[in-house]
Every structure is written in structure tokens, then in C-alpha cells.
Amino acid sequence: MPAHESRRISGAPASERPARRPLRVVCFSTYVSDRSLQTPRHQAVRNFLLALRGERVDGLSRVPVGSETRDLTAANANDSIDWFGEMGARYLAAQQIDSPFLLVPVPTSAATLDSSSGPWTSLLAIAIASNGMEQADVVDVLRWKRPVAPPSRRTASAAALYENLSVTRKLEPGLPVVLVDYLFAAGATLQACARRLSERGAPVRVALCAGRTAPRAEHDAFAIVAGRLEEFEPGH
Numbered sequence: 001m002p003a004h005e006s007r008r009i010s011g012a013p014a015s016e017r018p019a020r021r022p023l024r025v026v027c028f029s030t031y032v033s034d035r036s037l038q039t040p041r042h043q044a045v046r047n048f049l050l051a052l053r054g055e056r057v058d059g060l061s062r063v064p065v066g067s068e069t070r071d072l073t074a075a076n077a078n079d080s081i082d083w084f085g086e087m088g089a090r091y092l093a094a095q096q097i098d099s100p101f102l103l104v105p106v107p108t109s110a111a112t113l114d115s116s117s118g119p120w121t122s123l124l125a126i127a128i129a130s131n132g133m134e135q136a137d138v139v140d141v142l143r144w145k146r147p148v149a150p151p152s153r154r155t156a157s158a159a160a161l162y163e164n165l166s167v168t169r170k171l172e173p174g175l176p177v178v179l180v181d182y183l184f185a186a187g188a189t190l191q192a193c194a195r196r197l198s199e200r201g202a203p204v205r206v207a208l209c210a211g212r213t214a215p216r217a218e219h220d221a222f223a224i225v226a227g228r229l230e231e232f233e234p235g236h
Contacts, residue, residue, distance in 0.1 A: 022228035023194050023204055027184050027212040028087045029222050034215055041221035047072055049211045051080035052124070052182065064222050066090055085127025088180070088208045091224070092133060097176060097205060099135035103128055106181035106193055106207075107142045109150050113166060115143075124210065125180040136178070141168050142193055151183040152213065158232040161192035173201030184212040191232035198231075 029045040032038050044061035051057050051072060061072040065083045072080060105121035118140045125138045145164050148154060156164075177197055179190060184207075194204040212225060219225070 021198075021203075021231045023190060023231065024206040025184060025187065025190060025209065025227055025229055026091060026206060027209045027225045028084065028091075029211040030214050030217075030219075030225060031211055031221075032215070032217050033213050037216050039217065039221065042217070044072070045211060045221045048080055048083075049183065051077035052084060052210055054120070081123050081127045082131070084124055084210050085129075085131045088124075088128040089131035089133050091208065092128070092136075092178065092206075095206070097178065101136055101176045101178060101205070102171070102202065103133075103136050103138045103178050103180055104142060104193075104197065104202075104204075105138070105140055106179055106189060107144055107165075108182075109144075110147050111142075112144045112147055113168070121180060121182055124182065128178075128180065128208070139171065141171065142166070142196065143168055151181075151185045151189065154185065154189065156188065158188040158191040158195075159234065161188055162195055162232065162234060165192050165196050167196050167200050171197070171200050171202045175202060177202045177204045179204055179207035181207060181209045182211070184209040187229045188232075191229055194229075195232045195234070 029048060031045045031049065032042045044063060047057045047061040048063050057072060057074045057077045062069050063072050063083060065086050070083065103125040105119050105125045108119040108121055111119035122138065122140050129136045129138050143166050145166060148156065148161065148164065179193055181190065190207045197204055
């Protein structure tokens with residue numbers, strides 16, 4: 001486990017009762033929503049997350065990838081996806097996830113059963129697999145029945161998201177799953193995804209997120225922040 005990993009995820013506090021099967025969530029950067037508390041490092045996180053989404057990057061930002069620090073500009077913004085792939089692959093290699101395993105992208109807001117294209121988070125999952133994860137298969141199987149709000153504005157409960165979520169095809173039972181997402185906000189989406197997959201016999205071991213939002217700075221903006229979410233139980 002990386003020495004700079006923090007073990008807290010704000011917005012996803014542990015319940016006082018023990019979780020039956022907690023989901024481990026790992027975020028590779030933190031964006032502080034209160035601008036008065038931001039540092040230049042948080043602006044670098046913003047540019048990194050914008051680049052991953054294919055949006056405009058302003059100025060020069062320095063992004064740590066493993067032991068290196070790389071310069072991110074508008075000219076090489078597309079490289080950010082491969083950088084995230086390196087981050088995710090390094091983490092999974094260190095954790096020695098059972099092999100083989102599945103990389104499942106979390107569906108983006110408009111990735112519905114009726115949409116003609118898959119979620120762009122598939123690119124993040126492919127980037128992880130392409131960085132030496134030969135034992136991993138990218139399987140794009142999650143779709144919303146109806147579009148949902150973007151992560152930063154999503155207020156639906158895990159129960160509501162679960163009811164709106166479908167698994168589009170059969171999975172090989174027993175293969176562990178790594179969920180791959182763009183932004184962690186409250187955790188309800190990951191809980192819903194993990195529950196739907198576990199019902200199909202695909203246990204989710206960990207969720208990897210490129211970034212997370214937080215109300216204040218608690219550590220370095222590019223520290224790996226990890227925590228656990230309780231299993232969502234329909235009807236409870």
C-alpha cells in the first residue's frame with residue numbers, strides 16, 4: 001500500500017454498525033469545492049479531471065504519476081487518461097487483486113439502455129488494463145434505465161439509483177470486479193452498482209475513482225484517499 005495513502009473519505013462515513021461486505025473505494029486526487037481553501041495543487045487536480053473528461057485545460061499543471069511528476073497542458077491533455085491508467089494499475093498490482101478479474105466502468109449520466117454508445121468511463125478502464133494488467137478484462141455491462149444527474153449534482157439515494165440500474169448481460173460467476181469511475185461524491189452510485197453486480201455473482205472488491213470532491217483540504221491534493229462503503233441492502 002502506498003505510503004502516502006490516506007484512509008478517510010469525507011462524505012462516506014462508516015456506520016456505527018459493522019458492514020457485512022464493505023466496498024473499498026480508492027480516489028487518486030481531491031478537488032476542494034470551497035475556492036477560499038484551494039491551493040495551486042487543487043487547481044492542478046481540476047485540470048487533470050477536466051482533461052480526463054476531454055474538456056479545456058488552462059495553463060500548466062504538474063501531475064504526480066508514481067515517482068514522476070508530469071506536466072499537463074492543453075497540448076497533451078489526452079495523455080491524462082493513460083496517466084490515470086498507470087495510477088490504477090500500480091495500485092491494483094500492489095494490492096495483488098485475485099486474477100483474473102473484471103474492470104467494469106460505472107455508467108455516465110446519459111449511458112442508458114437506449115443510448116447508442118457506451119460511457120466514456122470505459123476509456124479509464126481500458127487505460128488500466130493497458131498498463132500491464134493482462135489478467136483483467138474490461139466488461140461494459142452497466143446502464144441506467146433513465147438518465148441521471150452528473151455526479152457533482154446527483155442527490156438520488158442508493159435505493160433510487162439501484163432501481164434505475166441494469167446489468168445488460170450475463171457475467172461469469174465468481175470473478176472479482178473492480179469498478180472504475182470518474183468522480184466520487186457521496187457513494188450512492190457505487191453502492192448501487194456493487195449491489196447489482198453482486199446479485200449476478202460478480203463480487204466487487206474495490207472501486208477506483210480518478211478524483212473526489214471534498215469541502216476542505218485534509219491532505220495533499222494528489223494523495224491516494226481510501227475508505228469503505230457499507231453494502232447497500234434493498235428494502236433497508
